[in-house]
Amino acid sequence: MAVKQPVKFYQVGSFAVGNRLVDLSRRTAQADAHRANALTSGHRACQGCGEALGARCVLDAAMAATDGRLVAVNATGCLEVFTTPYPETSWNIPWLHSLFANAPAVASGVAAALAAQGRSDIRVIAQAGDGGTVDIGFGALSGMFERNDDVLFVCYDNEAYMNTGVQRSGATPAAARTATTEAVGPEPGNAFGQGKDLPRLAMAHGIPYVATATVAELHDLEAKVHRAMAVRGARYLHVLVPCPLGWGSAPSDTVHVARLAKETGLFPVFEAEHGVVVGATPIRSRAPVEDYLRLQSRFAHLFGPSGAVARPDVVARIQGLADDNVARYGLCPPVDDHGGGDGGRHDDGEVA
Amino acid sequence: MLTQIEGSRAVAQAVAACRPQVVCAYPITPQTHIVEALGAMVKAGQLERCAFVNVESEFSAMSVAIGASAAGSRAYTATASQGLLFMIEAVYNAGGLGLPIVMTLANRAIGAPINIWNDHSDAMAVRDSGWIQLFAETNQEAADLHVQAFRLAEEVSLPVMVCMDGFLLTHATERVDVPEPGQVDAFLPPFEPRQVLDPAEPVSIGAMVGPDAFTEVRYLAHARQLGALERIEEVAAAFTGVFGRRSGGLVSPYRAEDADVVLVAMGSIIGTAKDAVDELRRGGLRAGIVGITSFRPFPLDAVHDAIGEARRVVVVEKAFSAGFGGVLSTDVGLAIDDAKRRVATVVAGLGGRPVTERAIASVVEDAAAGRLERLRFLDLDRAAVERELSRMGRARRSGPSAENLVRDLAAARRAGAVVGRG
Numbered sequence: 001m002a003v004k005q006p007v008k009f010y011q012v013g014s015f016a017v018g019n020r021l022v023d024l025s026r027r028t029a030q031a032d033a034h035r036a037n038a039l040t041s042g043h044r045a046c047q048g049c050g051e052a053l054g055a056r057c058v059l060d061a062a063m064a065a066t067d068g069r070l071v072a073v074n075a076t077g078c079l080e081v082f083t084t085p086y087p088e089t090s091w092n093i094p095w096l097h098s099l100f101a102n103a104p105a106v107a108s109g110v111a112a113a114l115a116a117q118g119r120s121d122i123r124v125i126a127q128a129g130d131g132g133t134v135d136i137g138f139g140a141l142s143g144m145f146e147r148n149d150d151v152l153f154v155c156y157d158n159e160a161y162m163n164t165g166v167q168r169s170g171a172t173p174a175a176a177r178t179a180t181t182e183a184v185g186p187e188p189g190n191a192f193g194q195g196k197d198l199p200r201l202a203m204a205h206g207i208p209y210v211a212t213a214t215v216a217e218l219h220d221l222e223a224k225v226h227r228a229m230a231v232r233g234a235r236y237l238h239v240l241v242p243c244p245l246g247w248g249s250a251p252s253d254t255v256h257v258a259r260l261a262k263e264t265g266l267f268p269v270f271e272a273e274h275g276v277v278v279g280a281t282p283i284r285s286r287a288p289v290e291d292y293l294r295l296q297s298r299f300a301h302l303f304g305p306s307g308a309v310a311r312p313d314v315v316a317r318i319q320g321l322a323d324d325n326v327a328r329y330g331l332c333p334p335v336d337d338h339g340g341g342d343g344g345r346h347d348d349g350e351v352a
Numbered sequence: 353m354l355t356q357i358e359g360s361r362a363v364a365q366a367v368a369a370c371r372p373q374v375v376c377a378y379p380i381t382p383q384t385h386i387v388e389a390l391g392a393m394v395k396a397g398q399l400e401r402c403a404f405v406n407v408e409s410e411f412s413a414m415s416v417a418i419g420a421s422a423a424g425s426r427a428y429t430a431t432a433s434q435g436l437l438f439m440i441e442a443v444y445n446a447g448g449l450g451l452p453i454v455m456t457l458a459n460r461a462i463g464a465p466i467n468i469w470n471d472h473s474d475a476m477a478v479r480d481s482g483w484i485q486l487f488a489e490t491n492q493e494a495a496d497l498h499v500q501a502f503r504l505a506e507e508v509s510l511p512v513m514v515c516m517d518g519f520l521l522t523h524a525t526e527r528v529d530v531p532e533p534g535q536v537d538a539f540l541p542p543f544e545p546r547q548v549l550d551p552a553e554p555v556s557i558g559a560m561v562g563p564d565a566f567t568e569v570r571y572l573a574h575a576r577q578l579g580a581l582e583r584i585e586e587v588a589a590a591f592t593g594v595f596g597r598r599s600g601g602l603v604s605p606y607r608a609e610d611a612d613v614v615l616v617a618m619g620s621i622i623g624t625a626k627d628a629v630d631e632l633r634r635g636g637l638r639a640g641i642v643g644i645t646s647f648r649p650f651p652l653d654a655v656h657d658a659i660g661e662a663r664r665v666v667v668v669e670k671a672f673s674a675g676f677g678g679v680l681s682t683d684v685g686l687a688i689d690d691a692k693r694r695v696a697t698v699v700a701g702l703g704g705r706p707v708t709e710r711a712i713a714s715v716v717e718d719a720a721a722g723r724l725e726r727l728r729f730l731d732l733d734r735a736a737v738e739r740e741l742s743r744m745g746r747a748r749r750s751g752p753s754a755e756n757l758v759r760d761l762a763a764a765r766r767a768g769a770v771v772g773r774g
Contacts, residue, residue, distance in 0.1 A: 068551055069551045070551060071423070071549045071551065073419065074558075080560070081560055084556055084558075084559035084560055085559075085560055085562070086559040086560060086561050086562075086565070087559075089556035089559060091554065091556045092554060093551065093554050094549040094550055094551055094553075094554045094555060095549075095554070095555075095556045095557070096419065096422050096549055096556075096557045096558055097556075097557070097558030097559065098415060098418050098419070098442070098445050098449070098558055099415070099441055099442060099445050101411065101441075102411060102412065102415035102418075102441075102442060104412075105407065105411070105412035105413075105415035105416050105419070106415045106416070106418050106419035106422075107419060108405060108407075108412075108415075108416050108419065109374060109376070109405070109415065109416035109417060109418060109419025109420035109421075109422075109423070109427070110419040110420065110422065110423040110549060111419075112374045112403035112405050112416065112419075112420055112425075113373060113374050113403070113419065113420035113421075113423035113424060113425035113427070114423055115403055116373035116374055116401050116402055116403045116420075116425055117373065117401075117423075117424065117425060118401070122551060139408060139409060139411075139412070140408070140409070140411070140412045140415065142408065143407055143408030143409070143412055146408070147405070147406070149405075
């Protein structure tokens with residue numbers, strides 16, 4: 001059963017989701033001692049890995065939503081490598097890895113096979129990093145979308161090719177340093193005006209459900225998985241997963257950095273049905289992009305040794321991108337009068 | 353049922369009789385008629401409990417087949433040429449995973465220059481992918497080999513590629529006894545995979561394997577191929593038991609027992625070669641043929657025995673390795689393992705160039721007389737090649753040269769026409 005979370009509770013100040021405060025039936029799958037542990041402990045991800053966190057949350061929620069009838073297809077990448085150094089495996093679910101570029105098509109094949117066998121009760125998830133999604137796997141993904149195959153495709157976006165040593169992908173943000181967009185020359189880091197906005201490309205296919213989420217908001221992430229699994233056809237979930245290694249952020253800051261991505265407006269959290277945005281999670285406490293950038297050494301070239309902003313022009317351009325998102329998705333709605341006096345903060349409203 | 357039918361349609365009906373559960377299709381000439389026919393059967397409800405997936409590329413066609421097979425369904429697709437090369441990463445993956453996918457390869461040349469006609473370059477390009485590769489001589493054999501392919505694939509846990517010559521077979525209408533579903537049911541048991549993606553029994557498939565075990569995993573793939581070497585003859589015999597005709601097997605010798613000169617070949621060219629051999633025998637030249645049906649696994653012993661004591665061995669092949677020579681002939685050389693008998697390679701029929709009975713006969717005559725060089729390109733227009741070589745020699749620059757050649761040949765044809773009119 002899909003568990004909808006109409007209201008999200010936050011402990012003001014700590015930003016921690018107050019699982020203790022919600023009704024038992026509305027607690028997260030992660031809070032359940034009997035959760036599936038689809039991706040179980042003992043794997044070899046780095047400390048603070050956002051992708052491991054995201055995959056565990058998504059798959060346990062999907063297992064809960066499908067009553068354990070789930071098959072996962074995985075593209076090549078960190079998630080595949082750190083979970084299955086054979087004969088060890090961290091997967092407690094049926095799991096298939098074929099290649100880097102073909103996870104959407106392999107998942108289509110699994111779904112077609114199950115349909116032909118009359119076993120459509122078993123649901124299919126495909127998962128990949130941003131490289132496997134927006135770059136090398138995009139042709140197959142677009143085909144899967146266009147055919148409206150019964151697959152939920154989850155992109156764990158850490159904004160570069162981390163498995164091969166932090167090279168630029170089509171999802172790498174402007175100005176970010178990677179191994180192939182070094183922080184040298186007059187325009188250090190990744191160029192502006194490039195990259196693919198996959199959630200919007202997915203929406204352009206008119207598929208039943210598209211959503212974005214971060215690993216900072218578990219209730220929201222799980223609710224979106226439940227909603228996705230309640231629908232048939234092609235669905236797309238784009239989860240922002242910070243990578244301490246590639247982003248140069250502290251492993252203990254993974255959730256904090258993910259939350260700032262949303263709170264700055266750089267990563268809009270929204271959902272869409274049949275190509276139309278039906279809800280966006282408002283920014284709760286708007287932060288300037290500088291707060292987000294400073295926590296990550298991939299943007300260190302924007303700041304001087306003393307910590308002063310060395311490239312105010314670049315920071316301003318990035319702020320402009322965040323402002324565009326805020327305007328596009330309406331991320332900062334007007335605050336109710338009776339809620340005034342909290343410095344512009346307001347509780348998360350209902351999602352959709 | 354005996355019927356006049358196009359090769360592609362015969363194959364489609366044979367595949368349908370095998371009750372595939374997932375068929376994926378991406379158009380490429382000359383295999384399109386096969387998947388078109390299968391698609392129509394699924395849409396019309398004649399092929400039940402089968403998903404027909406129109407994918408966006410050959411790479412996805414093979415990937416869908418991989419997912420379907422891993423999920424426990426009988427999966428089929430067809431491709432050719434550039435399409436095979438576009439899916440090659442997934443082809444190797446299916447081989448490595450040991451998934452019993454069956455694919456028709458409507459053999460076609462590989463560009464550049466782009467060419468839609470028949471040769472065997474595409475099949476040779478995936479020689480080492482771990483797939484079983486069977487070559488059909490006729491449309492009857494093409495249809496029959498598909499039925500055998502599913503049984504073989506599922507018994508030895510390897511994908512099987514049935515190679516049939518593009519156009520020469522796919523588009524040829526001839527008499528075929530198309531395998532009937534009832535007969536196929538008696539021959540081909542339902543697919544029962546040893547490992548399947550099932551929530552009731554979760555497995556991880558496609559894990560990373562490091563240096564500690566990779567050699568052993570690859571060896572096991574080789575062992576499965578060697579096992580297939582035994583099974584191919586058994587499956588062919590079982591097929592004869594049900595269908596009452598011989599198709600498939602490892603090799604198909606023709607008048608080779610006492611032959612002085614043996615031609616070795618694969619595919620539809622064997623039909624033309626048979627006519628040439630009959631004609632030569634009438635003239636007193638003891639010629640014979642060893643047709644190779646199973647290219648991978650390669651039947652070293654069967655080829656060795658079939659060639660026997662023949663004095664000359666000539667491999668006529670529709671592909672070659674640039675900078676080296678024959679591909680099939682290298683394997684045949686290993687099979688005869690004889691320092692005194694050097695295998696001659698005749699590269700023929702590239703990009704759809706017709707191979708005539710007369711041309712084959714002259715090759716055999718030259719071989720018998722000791723006039724056949726180690727590597728011959730049959731019917732090569734040497735003058736055209738020399739002109740371009742001399743141009744290339746004058747100015748060392750890189751870049752494509754096919755257009756020069758075509759222009760020369762067109763000019764020569766125009767000149768010929770003018771002379772002819774005069």
